[in-house]
Amino acid sequence: MLISTWILCWPGLSMAQTQGTSNVSIIINEVAAGKVSGGNVTLIIQAPGIAGQPPQHAVDSTCYLQYTSSLQTGQSRQVAASWLPLDSAPSGCSLSLQAFPAARSGEGTSAGQITVSSTAQIIISGITQCATGTGGTDGALLTYTLTVVAATNLIAGQVTSSTIVLTILDAS
């Protein structure tokens, strides 16, 4: 009798469930995204004001590279710049570029001025976790300088449209 009572009771006891669980899983993926604010840049080589002097270079500082970076602690990213494969500076000129990141945590530091070529060159290094912002002057200021390197090769009236590619890369 006693045994049969326990047999009856035990399965019932084991069915009582006073606790349940649910799993919450948040997966955050890496983010590396950038854009240039300010649109296209127009640089015009002007004739010198005084005869005999070299043509003056042209400078533009109206664009900003805005970027978001999310990556593992201890890792970093950089930004490289290059022409599109078939693009180049106008005849007799070279184009240099320097980026000036804001002095805020994670936004990286300037790698100095480069002469833009078809080979990608680093303009910002040390980017970690950041969001530069999307306001008009947020991000890394881009300064383009078009310099006359061979005045005799200049072609008056020449208009050259070129594209510079800025790429966010994982630092090796």
Next chain:
Amino acid sequence: MKRTGRKKDALRKIVLIFAAVAVLGGVGWAVRIRVTGGWTEIIDFNDLQGGPGSDLISSYESLFDAVDIDITGAGNDIWEVDIRRVDTNWQPVFTLEARRTSSHPDVYGGTAYQQVTMSDQLFFYTNVRANNARNIKIQYRLSGVSVQIPPGNYTTMVYYTVIAR
């Protein structure tokens, strides 16, 4: 002597039967909880607030019915459900909240988001006996996300405990 022995046996049987009925009855009335569902949120480039340069959206909500809870076996009890979490891999800056999104007769509390902490807190309850409630829907909200959080898979287990009051 034999008559006395039979009386004792009979009495013993009656006691055991009553005990069995009482225990079985008690088990049958023991309030139980069944929890199904959960929430997985994938956060990536598409969750930037305003494209490149902007931060990740800081707050995310699950579906309104991410979790389904049944309370049964209430018998003669009134009950409450407590909620807490146990972290597996979690970020201290995260805030996880839960709320009840379905309505049930005589079930109270939990309809506004409340933070899910590491210790049990009252989530919702009834003050009516024998109030079995099925398909109680739960929605989660997570806040505290930013690009400052290293990419990874963050998980926590939410425990729902039903208690007879």
